Amino acid sequence: MKLNRCNKIAVLACGLALAAAATSASAASQGVGAAGGEAPNSITTDNRASYELSVGTEMMTGDTTYQIGFPLVSPTGVVYEGHFPISELIWPLDVWLGRIDGRATINDQWRINATLKKDLSTPDDNMEDSDWLTASNPSRLDVFSESEISSFDAIIVDTDVEWAFFRRGNMSVYAGLGYLYQNLDYEGELLQQFSPSGIPGAEYHGDGRVGITYEMIYSIPYLKFGGDLQAGPNLTMEGSIAYSPIVNAEDTDHHLLREYGGKISSGDMEGDAFMLEISGKYLFTPSIFMEAGFQLTKIEVDGTQAQEYGWGFPIGTVDEEAESTQSSGFISVGYSF
Secondary structure, three states, X not given: OHHHHHHHHHHHHHHHHHHHHHHHHHHHHHOEOOOOOEOXXXXXXXXXOEEEEEEEEEEEEEEEEEEEEEEEEOOOOOEEOOOOOXXXXXXXXXXXXXXXXXXXXXXXXXXXXXXXXXXXXXXXOOEEEEEOOOOOOOOOOXXXXXXXXXXXXXXXEEEEEEEEEEEEOOEEEEEEEEEEEEEEEEEEEEEEEEOOOOOOOOOEEOOOOEEEEEEEEEEEEEEEEEEEEEOOOOEEEEEEEEEEEEEEEEEEEEEOOOOOOOEEEEEEEEEXXXXXXXXXXXXXXXXXXXXXXXXXXXEEEEEEEEEEEOOOOEEEEEEEEEEEEEEEEEEEEEEEO
């Protein structure tokens, strides 16, 4: 895993080098002409800074899903082989978010963006927990349960620096570096558990108590490429793609009602992420605008999960994989100054 991550860091560095090369080529083709004059369409720098601030709402759909399975390493170091997965939990992400966006445009080549999002609602869908326990038939679903999301907290922070390395007419192309942070925190109340395969003793009904809590934290530095298009006197279109080869994810699952003080499972994972955004901004006046857009985020990570009982008794470690698919549409109003 460490070697793979080093390769991904090299890819990120290569992307930055390519952006720098593109900048040099653009400067060479649009810079000083043979007679020493400035060629048409050359990039000129405007040192006047401007700022934007907007507020709005966003509807997100998707989920965060994690799976665990063999090999299991006991506290004494004994390794037990088996199938993967043995358990899967799907946490829904159909929520409304409030968002605040800020942008500082330093000049026509540099700008800084920042977005803060906070939950406004709780997912309507239930958490689904599935277990495959039979070694001789690992595809057979043995235990299934659903829990109602009784509490949900989300904090999402996204910030980046963009550098416009090419400009021609009404279009500009930029590269950037950014950082995305997501903290998703759930509480769930068991509704019903049963065994589709008929395992005895697996039938339970919830009693209104919180039976499980789950927290997932994503830390995502990324490389970004995008473009702006002045589609009309008052309309600007923006689009970008971003990729991160060095995602870090940490999650904690606490089954509160298990024996010995409950079962606590803590994961440490690494992986990658892909992000897409398309938006449009319409100016009502030189200062007041409305913006609407679409975002898509795909995160995939894997690593290990350490398990212990709430009283501090270690159980061992298992392999863990997690992925999150998030799509959302947003609308906001803002002011330029």
